Amino acid sequence: MTMLAPITLASSMADRVGLLWPELLLLIAAMVVALMGLSKDRTIRGAVGPVSILAVLASGVLALVTGGAEAAAAAGVPFPALAQWLKPMVALIAAGLMAVQGGFVDQALEAAIGRNAAAFNPLRAIRGEFHAFALFSIAGVMLLTTATDLIWLFLALELVSLPTYVMVAIGRSDRPGLEAAVKYFFLGAMATAVMLMGFALLYGATGSLQFDLIRNAFGAQAASGGIALLGVGGLMLTAIGLFFKITAVPMHFYAPDVYEGAPLPVTAVLSFIPKVAGFVGLILVLGTAGLTSGELPKPIIALLWMAAILTMSLGNMGALLQHSMKRTMAYSSIAHSGYMLVALAAGTTDALDALLFYLFAYGVTTVATFGGLAVIQRAGGDADRFEDLAGLRRTNPWATSMIVLGALSFTGIPPLLGFFGKFWILTSAFEAGQVALCIFLVVNSLVSARYYLRFMATPVIAEPDSNATPTERNPSRAPVLASVVFGLALLILPCFTGSIFGWVQQATDAPAKAQ
Amino acid sequence: MTLSPITSMLPGTMLASSDVPAATIAPEFAWLGWALALPAISALACTLMALCKVKGKLPGWLTVASLGTCFVLILKAYQSMPEGPIVVPLAEWMSFSWGPSDFHSLQAALELYIDRLTIFWMLFVSGLGTLIALYATEYMEHDVKAGYARFFAGVSIFLFAMTALVMGGNLLLLYLGWEGVGLASYMLIGYFFTRPSAVAAAKKAFIVNRIGDLGLALGIFLTWRCYGTIEYSELFQIAGNPPRDGPWEEALIPYLLMLGAFGKSAQGPLYVWLPDAMEGPTPVSALIHAATMVTAGVFLIARCYPLFLLQPDALTVVAWIGGLTAFWAATIGMAQYDMKRVWAYSTISQLGYMFLGLGLGTTFGACFHTFTHAFFKACLFLTAGAVMHGFAGQLDIRKLSGLSKIPGFRMVSWFALLGALWLAAFPFSAAFFSKDEILSAGVGSDRADFQFLGWLGLFTAGLTAYYTFRVWFRAFAGPVHFEPGEEVHAHGEFHPHSPRWAMKLSIAIIGIGAVLAGYPAYEAMFLHKENWVQWMMAGSTAVGGAGVVEQAADHAAEASSGHQVLGMSAHAATSVAGSIFGIGGILIALYLHLIRRSAADSLRRAIQATPLIGWIPGAAENKWYVDEIYNAVFCVPLWVTGHVLHFIDKHILDAGVVDGIGSSPSLVGRVFRPLYGGVLQSYAVTMAGGVGLILAWLAYTWLRGGF
């Protein structure tokens, strides 16, 4: 071997750096933010949140400006235009999610310092790390969209996941938080192992780690009597491993415990960021086996089909029984993954567009709802019982309206964005002939209305229990601001669905032809 | 005179389609958006003031100013607008798509569709709106500390919605305006919300209108389904060139739109809400329930005329409903004692004429009559309002007499006389020409049923003249006598208080407007110019484009030589017969209600004593018992069904089915609960078990012979 090969490789990597400016920006911002969080100056520490939000927004703008689909296609990215939709979309919603963190991280500590009751202790302060990890996670999702091979995919997925483990662990220093983090970490590691096993089998079946080469190999196999067992097994294990990220059956068990154990704003992050990563991963991996051309091996379709039905149904049924809002949201997020799996099982380009749009609608709704829920606190942490919402109408009408809007959008009530997400998935799945899945989706939506109604009814109708200790008000205005912005977007954006749909449709246009 | 019969070509020689000129996009007219924005701003401001409990007349003046500016804008548009229709894009609004074709997307931009019909309608809507708002600033002054701002918020919302309805560039904006005017109407009818009758009337108006609105909504849905668009500019091009094998539902579209029009314009079976709507303050009755909103149905059909031309039978239905409603409402109007109610029934009746005109194919006649009617009816209502204002709510013509002799009410009385003459279609009044235009189209038609409708309309004109002057001779002429109404709050002797300048000015301007509304007809008659209203219709959707106008001219020439009625041209015959009926009606009223008032009572007693027709006066006074029949036929069965369903829901569905289903998820949940014990190891085992099951299943299918 001469030295020529690695040098060639490195040069080609240099071309791809052009696709990664948003990620680089986030990386630098993460480092800056981590250091800012340790500053002795209280105002600098206070600027950590705003700087993170600005960095995320800037990365979204950067993605809009720089993201060349041609360059991505030349680099062998399977869906070259995907990044142009996903990166700004994720940036926008992530900015909202970052705003929801306001008033939670280090709040008790900072309040004590403000009262001169405590000195600043860098070992105790976690604000910088917390935001840095969030930025890393967001960078991971962005990185994922330009993945060209399994290794890139894996590294990006881990970059998404690992910081979220830490965020669960450090966000709350009490026992349930640590318990949740440990569960999340170990089960996540297990799922990753399953996924890696799938990668290994894929490599064994096709002899390559690169998406376009894998696709060629699968194409050749399919042309001569179907994809081999090894390949099907690889796809299946990879998919199951990714199911962990999207909380789909059978990898959903951790979700209720972890979502409940994590602080409320982290729950919001968990229900969006890893989900996007998981679905992008599924699209990329299954795309090698003919996801959009409807040529997926039958067992994979069957797997998606069963997973969709079970995920929707178990998610919604589980949510009916809960008393904790975060736990309800965990089951609701499981159910929404089920809806999105319907689109994946339908397996047309149109369905894929519907899925990508649904992620957006789901993200906007998540920010609106969680931002509204984050306005009340108990002892500097989140208030998690439904009863805590009682009487919110009077104390915070804005947050109440946004929670109601969010719950309506989650249910899929017509004028709101969530309706269009569901509607598009339904029409595309219907046109793909998946009538049974459509029926399941509709019935499940109906069931879901029951627990979403609790989010609407409790703050509006219920009166607070006079014996219970009253909830406190979140000292930060950022969550309610984010909630209002995204809640109004739920109302306004439906008027622009035409343009948004056009944008989404471009994202899956012209999958790179097999070289 | 080239006015009459577009009619005669109607069913037989009907053009296959209309030919509306293509609209040009004209962003330079974007300033017209202010005509939409100003009332909206004023509505918002008035709402804010209502919330802040502003005391003073500021809301009224703000509304007058914004509506006046709106009128000026429309005037400017009238002067500067080009020949053909234009589309003025304002903003992106609705743009949904879920697939590649036209039928997979719904586009409805915030845009204006301006043709002469739009301008024509907006001229009298905004003009009358301004004047009536001015009138209301004084009329509502006793409410300054209570609902003054709320009232003007309602008026502003109404004007905003009406502007959206008329100027909107697609059916969705029209629908928005349609529901908006319905909402404003509901709010203003129920303005005195402490009065149960007002609340009931508001609800009745709203519910009856829902039936019509359902028709309109379904019509819009079907339009989109059949033609793939609801934008006028595209729709009329498609309708001018209809798809060959359209779906069968296409034929339903005009009938559904018609239902909407009948609801809003109080026609046919859906008229019952309008008389009750007189519970609202009188300016509201004048503006919304006489001059403008109730003509929205006429506008809808005129606007969508290309769609109606595709279904000739639909226009026949419109003609019949209009003609019969005109007659029916006139018979009820003859027996009412409340001045505003008589005017309400006359409104229904006159709207019937307009629909008759639309159905007969003379959109020009219909629109001309809408135009003249708007002025003289507003004038009548405003004078009625002045009386009501001055006599503490008294409107009963049995308790008012000789008002023209009371100082301060002389001007009001003479303008009331003017309005009455116009309503009675006295020869050479504006309404005489416009009504004539409609009726001659019927009388001169080739079709027997249209001829019948024409003669029925002429007879109804006689009835109209009678009941109009019954009111005027009773209330404004004769010996002075009055009893105050219920709203007396001052102690001691009652003194009527006469209207001041704002009310008088409005009445005067509108009265003069009513006179001037006849100017286009005079001009056409004496100067042999084209009637201005007809010119305004040409090139708009109402006529269906130049092609039809030329055809009309041909037919007019033909008609003047060919079709003879009573030895005269249809037009002349109608004029003569109309004059005879009108003057005859006035003379009868003069005898019965001014010269010998006791004769009226003895006539009534004589009729009541006659066996076969003895029931008629009482039944007419009770509006032919329509409300009672509706109550028995619709309300009571619905009420019973509602209670039955409630019983089933409560004791069978809720108790049995829902609770049963409701407990099933928790049962299922209990089955699965052990899996969610919270122990890490068991989660891992369960997840691994899931993976194992899937892999085992994969292996099993493979072993059974592959996939």
Next chain:
Amino acid sequence: MVSHVLPLASIQPVVLLAADSLQSYAPVALVVVMVIGFCAINIIASMLIGPSTEGTVKAIAYESGMNPWDSARKRFNVRFYIMAMTFLVFDVEIIFLYPWAVAFADLEPGSAEAKLYLARMAFFVGTSVVAYIYAWKKGVFRWD
């Protein structure tokens, strides 16, 4: 610069084992046999050859020369871990630096490519510096 794109995966070991031939797994089997054999021989040999004494000293755990006392399952000061992790971070960096250094030597001095390589490594080392500053600020190196 080479214009065509060479896949990252091509640095993967070269010979693609065809999954259908068991023969190609022979080297793996050989390694497995050797590993098991080596362990077994060592254990058996020490059992046979070495002296065999029993006693407390022998039974105690080997702790890098320290005398172990108390239970091993007790809580250590968390600073040990932090220190160890910090060490690991910089330790692992060496693994990246080494191949870079080897490849860098072959590049033409002063060429654009060399500068690019240098800049990249500078960025990488820069991130480590940030990590170092972070650890310092966080108080990792303070032991009180």
